[in-house]
Amino acid sequence: MQPTTITRLLVPLDGSAEAAAAIDPALRIARSLQIPLELLTVHDPIHGKWAKDIDDIADRLAYDRVEVALVGAGWAGDVISSAVSEQPGTVVCMATHNRDRFSRLVVGSVTEHVLHHVPAPVVMIGPHYQPGETDGGFQRALVCQDGTPRDASSLATAESWARQLNLELELVHVAAPGEEARAEPRLHGAAEHLRKGGLTTTTTILTSSEPATRITEILTQRPGALAILNGHARVGLTKFVLGSISSKLLEHSPIPLLITRSP
Structure with a gap:
């Protein structure tokens, strides 16, 4: 896989605090490169796993290139993969949940699907992630x-x-x-x-x-x-x-x- 220029950070959200933890590192990268940061959620009224307050989350971020995508239907794994394929240079930044039980990720989980099917590098955030001491970029x-x-x-x-x-x-x-x-x-x-x-x-x-x-x-x-x-x-x-x-x-x-x- 040939590395490409990073053009967009994509953060999938499902309404949980765990998923939202990925916003911090994605924001640091986006600010450093002055590229869009897109918050993505897939509307799932049946299971309730979608970020109902995604617009409020975006409004609270001190960055003027935050975008919001609310997808009306589909499985999150497929939606994320499609979003990456549509724009080369997109980097997914996502957090794992404790329910993934790290030692044996459940086949068919969104995490496992993204890691196997998205060709670009993926930034993963675990449950013990500690935000940086400053708002600056990674050094x-x-x-x-x-x-x-x-x-x-x-x-x-x-x-x-x-x-x-x-x-x-x-x-x-x-x-x-x-x-x-x-x-x-x-x-x-x-x-x-x-x-x-x-x-x-x-x-x-x-x-x-x-x-x-x-x-x-x-x-x-x-x-x-x-x-x-x-x-x-x-x-x-x-x-x-x-x-x-x-x-x-x-x-x-x-x-x-x-x-x-x-x-």
Whole structure:
């Protein structure tokens, strides 16, 4: 997947406080790029899962490029996917709910559908998200690497987002005990490539037999940052329904996760 210019932030709302948590990071990105932020809800009078006060929410946001879309019918997963396909450069920013039960996302859920069917990277917000200390944009992105060829996808997305949002990059890898030396040349090589392209880049190699726990710890130490990981690697969507490192990170991360996909 070739990274594209970010042209719009799309935040799906269903009337819950959990879904509304995605507005904050989306607003920070939209303000930085001066692009539209669209709040989307699908009218569902039967189940009651729609944002009845979506216009009021939009009016309260201190940003003059907020748009509102109230879709009269359809399933939210399909509506979101269609909205992304209609405008290239659209980035979905959405929050997961506790009812998704992270360790085994329910097949057919809106979250699972979007992650599998939207080709662009998706910004995911978990229940432990902590808003940044300031109203400014993101300044740093942690790029999670797992040592497979699919790291190239997260690196390409990281480079694209870093240039658009003026981000500093930190490449992070969790090595198994005794494997640190093997990881260093690869990680430093990737960092040097990004530096030659004019991007401020550092590397962090961690050691642990529990990568999800160790990565969560470092995410906690980077408040106000953004994390980027590949959705088809070991931290990936192929294991999302059954439980994976990515689902654990999403459950516990205090910062947004930008989940990208390999071709």
